[in-house]
Amino acid sequence: MEITSQDFKAVSSAKLKDEKLQKALFQAKDGFVVSRAKVVKELDNFEAIRQAASDVRDHCLAHLDEYLEAWESRAQAAGTIVHWAESYEELNAIVVKIAQDNRVKKIIKSKSMVGEETGLNEYVEGHGIEVKETDLGEYIIQQAGEHPSHIIAPATHKSKEDVSELFAKKHDRPRLEDAEKLTHEAREILRPHFLDADMGITGANFMIAETGSTVIVTNEGNGRMTTTMPRVHVAISSIEKCIPTLDDFALMMRLLPRSATGQVISNYVSMTTGPKRNEDLDGPGEFHVIILDVGRTRVLGSELREALRCIRCGACMNHCPVYQNVGGHAYGWVYPGPIGSVLTPAYNGLENAIDLPNAATLCNQCGVVCPVKIPLPDLMRKLREKQYEKNLKSKTEKWSLKVWAYVATRPKIYSMVTRVMARAGKIVGGNSGRIRKMIFAGQDWTKHRDLPTPRGRTFRDIYLNSKKINKG
Amino acid sequence: MSARENILARIRSANKTGKVSDVIGGSAADRLTSSPISPIPDLTGNVTDRFKQRCEDAASTLDEVHQMEDVPKAVSRYLTEKELPMSLVCWPEFKNLSWSESNIQFESRGAIGDDKVGLTGSYCAVAETGTLVLLSGQDHHATTSLLPETHIAVVRRDRILKTMEEAWQLMRSEVGLLPRQVAFISGPSRTADIEMTLVYGAHGPFRVHVILVDQ
Numbered sequence: 001m002e003i004t005s006q007d008f009k010a011v012s013s014a015k016l017k018d019e020k021l022q023k024a025l026f027q028a029k030d031g032f033v034v035s036r037a038k039v040v041k042e043l044d045n046f047e048a049i050r051q052a053a054s055d056v057r058d059h060c061l062a063h064l065d066e067y068l069e070a071w072e073s074r075a076q077a078a079g080t081i082v083h084w085a086e087s088y089e090e091l092n093a094i095v096v097k098i099a100q101d102n103r104v105k106k107i108i109k110s111k112s113m114v115g116e117e118t119g120l121n122e123y124v125e126g127h128g129i130e131v132k133e134t135d136l137g138e139y140i141i142q143q144a145g146e147h148p149s150h151i152i153a154p155a156t157h158k159s160k161e162d163v164s165e166l167f168a169k170k171h172d173r174p175r176l177e178d179a180e181k182l183t184h185e186a187r188e189i190l191r192p193h194f195l196d197a198d199m200g201i202t203g204a205n206f207m208i209a210e211t212g213s214t215v216i217v218t219n220e221g222n223g224r225m226t227t228t229m230p231r232v233h234v235a236i237s238s239i240e241k242c243i244p245t246l247d248d249f250a251l252m253m254r255l256l257p258r259s260a261t262g263q264v265i266s267n268y269v270s271m272t273t274g275p276k277r278n279e280d281l282d283g284p285g286e287f288h289v290i291i292l293d294v295g296r297t298r299v300l301g302s303e304l305r306e307a308l309r310c311i312r313c314g315a316c317m318n319h320c321p322v323y324q325n326v327g328g329h330a331y332g333w334v335y336p337g338p339i340g341s342v343l344t345p346a347y348n349g350l351e352n353a354i355d356l357p358n359a360a361t362l363c364n365q366c367g368v369v370c371p372v373k374i375p376l377p378d379l380m381r382k383l384r385e386k387q388y389e390k391n392l393k394s395k396t397e398k399w400s401l402k403v404w405a406y407v408a409t410r411p412k413i414y415s416m417v418t419r420v421m422a423r424a425g426k427i428v429g430g431n432s433g434r435i436r437k438m439i440f441a442g443q444d445w446t447k448h449r450d451l452p453t454p455r456g457r458t459f460r461d462i463y464l465n466s467k468k469i470n471k472g
Numbered sequence: 473m474s475a476r477e478n479i480l481a482r483i484r485s486a487n488k489t490g491k492v493s494d495v496i497g498g499s500a501a502d503r504l505t506s507s508p509i510s511p512i513p514d515l516t517g518n519v520t521d522r523f524k525q526r527c528e529d530a531a532s533t534l535d536e537v538h539q540m541e542d543v544p545k546a547v548s549r550y551l552t553e554k555e556l557p558m559s560l561v562c563w564p565e566f567k568n569l570s571w572s573e574s575n576i577q578f579e580s581r582g583a584i585g586d587d588k589v590g591l592t593g594s595y596c597a598v599a600e601t602g603t604l605v606l607l608s609g610q611d612h613h614a615t616t617s618l619l620p621e622t623h624i625a626v627v628r629r630d631r632i633l634k635t636m637e638e639a640w641q642l643m644r645s646e647v648g649l650l651p652r653q654v655a656f657i658s659g660p661s662r663t664a665d666i667e668m669t670l671v672y673g674a675h676g677p678f679r680v681h682v683i684l685v686d687q
Binding site for chain 2: 024027028031042043044045048049052053055056058059061062063064065066067068069070078083084085086090134135136137140153154155156158159160163179180182183184186187190191192194195209210211213219220221222224225227228229239244245246247248249250251253254261264265266267268269270271272273274275276277279280281282283291293297298300301302303305
């Protein structure tokens with residue numbers, strides 16, 4: 001997928017003024033945040049479970065080569081054909097080759113964020129093969145020619161009216177008004193495709209080393225359909241999705257649905273180990289898994305390593321005050337929200353996503369809700385430091401920071417400067433109580449907000465004075 | 473060098489230079505053989521009661537019968553109540569039950585596009601989440617629990633386990649190598665992709681009905 005994160009400032013300003021989007025974001029926010037809080041509270045030992053999951057993810061990463069090799073040998077023993085890809089182009093080409101070798105004309109697809117990274121649909125369609133997204137949200141945005149704005153709820157930016165209009169036009173049927181009827185119309189339209197597609201493509205939430213299995217977690221049942229109905233199944237995944245054992249998977253499943261949608265478990269958890277067996281009555285005759293490494297090993301060797309613990313639940317974006325206001329598209333790539341602000345620059349280069357590490361208030365809501373304890377604010381801070389080191393900051397910002405550092409590390413000068421500014425501020429602000437426009441580096445800051453007028457005395461002055469009074 | 477070798481080499485070198493943290497320790501081989509259990513939530517109380525409660529939470533409906541021979545009557549009760557057609561496709565293990573006595577047409581085969589009701593057994597069930605565990609394999613069509621609008625599942629009471637970990641333990645001892653598909657099903661198919669409105673019957677069944685059998 002093409003990266004447009006460079007436009008973050010401009011796009012997010014536009015999104016803030018988009019009333020329809022604001023309404024949709026408001027609705028989504030309450031749904032996920034409230035239901036997560038409820039199911040987390042039900043567990044007496046949520047923190048212990050969360051710590052264990054974080055430890056297991058760290059352990060996986062520390063032995064990732066061994067677990068991947070173990071996974072591969074067991075998958076192959078079950079008849080799975082394993083491929084490795086080092087670039088998006090390579091992964092896409094493997095998919096097309098499998099399709100061509102099997103004379104595939106139509107593919108049904110269950111949601112895959114790796115597929116979004118590689119731009120798989122466009123590539124496959126470019127080779128004359130039809131691809132149908134089947135997750136309702138993905139289907140909606142595929143019909144609209146858009147990209148997902150959320151990793152769990154891809155069409156969360158669309159209103160019901162948008163979907164009504166879109167379906168009426170694309171399905172050439174009378175316009176439907178309610179969510180239930182719209183959902184069932186999509187079911188009716190997609191059902192024949194499930195039955196006659198030649199190949200199914202899914203993602204993989206996890207790869208389990210103990211058994212060489214892949215797992216997908218869905219609510220709609222489209223994932224189970226995609227892994228069962230067509231004669232060929234291709235799962236695309238990336239190296240960091242590998243976990244050691246079935247019991248480690250059970251641990252992750254206490255966290256993933258709870259953190260994602262506030263469910264105790266998702267409706268369908270489908271674990272696949274190899275293709276159809278001799279005695280089986282259904283299932284695909286061929287099963288391929290493609291394991292991708294683009295950017296992952298670079299992150300593994302970097303100070304952003306902890307980001308690879310991510311299990312893609314979306315809790316960090318659901319709880320992020322910036323995401324809640326600008327939505328996912330503003331982030332300009334596959335992963336929005338705090339995890340996107342780390343992964344986008346980490347995978348695509350900091351210079352291509354310069355604003356993202358700053359698109360956060362560092363309030364640490366994301367860090368608190370992350371089921372695998374990724375210290376997201378710390379990672380964003382590290383990226384900010386990198387921006388400074390790499391000279392990616394504007395001159396004004398760099399100089400301002402230098403001046404600030406000089407003053408802040410010299411108590412006498414700091415005291416003097418703040419006193420002068422507090423008094424000057426009081427005079428400038430006057431009786432209005434607000435400074436509407438600052439100069440120099442402050443210009444940008446007051447573009448969208450006012451600065452409350454300083455009261456004329458600094459905190460240090462008041463504190464010292466109160467100490468004197470107390471002593472006296 | 474192949475992509476595989478390159479990737480594995482990069483992982484090894486990253487784990488040499490990177491800030492590796494591993495409080496669990498031990499080798500990968502150790503964990504794969506011992507498969508330690510991580511903390512699980514407090515699940516004291518009656519396992520069946522919990523399973524029933526969780527089924528309800530997941531929007532499955534539930535009935536209880538004494539023995540396998542009572543299943544057709546329970547199915548008939550359910551289909552009548554929901555005004556569904558009195559015909560179904562089922563797994564072969566149910567073909568010898570007295571369906572005609574309950575006026576139910578049955579066919580023992582996998583489901584196709586237009587079948588309305590599918591009847592399956594279940595390998596086991598998980599009380600913690602109200603989940604049915606279905607394994608693919610001989611005589612177990614995956615389509616039966618997937619394509620029809622109504623899925624009825626027979627669960628033996630003594631096969632209700634507390635957690636997913638217990639289900640894995642049972643499979644390790646009884647099944648060995650995992651079958652092609654292990655399907656965990658918790659209630660009917662659903663989506664909330666349009667304005668967060670919960671709708672049942674997205675692609676899979678609209679209804680899941682569980683029949684608990686004592687013996």
